[in-house]
Structure formats: structure tokens, C-alpha cells
Amino acid sequence: MNFFRSRLGLLLLLVTFFCRALPAFSLVNDYGKQTLVGADFTNSELHDASFYLTNLQNANFSGSNLEGASFFDAKLKKTNLSNTNLRNATLDASILDGADLTNAFLEDAFAFNTQFINVIINGSDFTNVLLGDEQLDYLCSIASGTNPISQRKTIDTLECTT
Numbered sequence: 035m036n037f038f039r040s041r042l043g044l045l046l047l048l049v050t051f052f053c054r055a056l057p058a059f060s061l062v063n064d065y066g067k068q069t070l071v072g073a074d075f076t077n078s079e080l081h082d083a084s085f086y087l088t089n090l091q092n093a094n095f096s097g098s099n100l101e102g103a104s105f106f107d108a109k110l111k112k113t114n115l116s117n118t119n120l121r122n123a124t125l126d127a128s129i130l131d132g133a134d135l136t137n138a139f140l141e142d143a144f145a146f147n148t149q150f151i152n153v154i155i156n157g158s159d160f161t162n163v164l165l166g167d168e169q170l171d172y173l174c175s176i177a178s179g180t181n182p183i184s185q186r187k188t189i190d191t192l193e194c195t196t
Contacts, residue, residue, distance in 0.1 A: 063103075116154075139183050145169070159184045160191040170194075 063083035070090050077097040086106040094114040101119050107127040116136040125145040130153050137157040146164045150172055157179035174194035180187050
């Protein structure tokens, strides 16, 4: 009987531990594979949120904390990402067509296969952002302004050669 009680006690201890740890691993901000056209996320706390394969056309994220968020293969047509924290975000394979990235902070984001089309990047900080050559050339051609958070010039953060 003591053997059974000790095993039961151990089991209860493990269950208690994992139940307390689960909220840290929950996907509270999982918006993956959804159509969120025109969604309003203004000034939202979306740290580590997931928007993979999501249609975010005309969505508004202005002023939001999107640090570590994933926008893998998301459609961001005319999406407002101005004044956002996109540090360590994943933008790989996403399409930013007409998106507003004014004063966005993208330090250490991953955007190698991202398509930037007709975007606004005035005051954006692209420090250490991995970009493809074609996209880098395009962004360098339109770069302007200084990021209000880092005080870095957009063109310098892109390490443009011209």
C-alpha cells in the first residue's frame, strides 16, 4: 500500500507541475490559418502571437507589440504596421503589399523570402534583418527617415551600399 501511495503522490506532483507549466506553452494568441480582413489590433499586446497563413488585408496593428510574432506566409495587403515592435518577428514568405511600416522596429526579424511591394518604411529600423538581395535593393531605393526608438536611420539599418 505504501508503494501505491508513493507512486500516486509522485503522479500528483508531476500533474500539478505540468498543469502550472502549461499556460506558458499555450497558444493564447494563435490566429493562424484565419481570414482577418480589416481586423483591428491597434495597441495590442501580441508578443509571440502566430498569424501563419493568415489573410490580414487592411488589418490595423498600429502601436502593437508584435515581438517574436510569426507572420509566416501571411497576406499583409494594405496592413497598418506603423509604430509596431516587430523585433525577432518571422515574416518569411509573407506578402507585404501596400503595407505601412512607418517607424516600425524590426531588429533581428527574419524576412528572407518576404515580398515587399509598395510599402512605406519611413523611420523603420531593419537592424540585423535577414533579407533577400532583390528585396534589399528595393527597400534601399525607398528608405528614408530615422526610427524614433533606436534613433537609427532606415537606410543605415538596411546597410545600403548606395
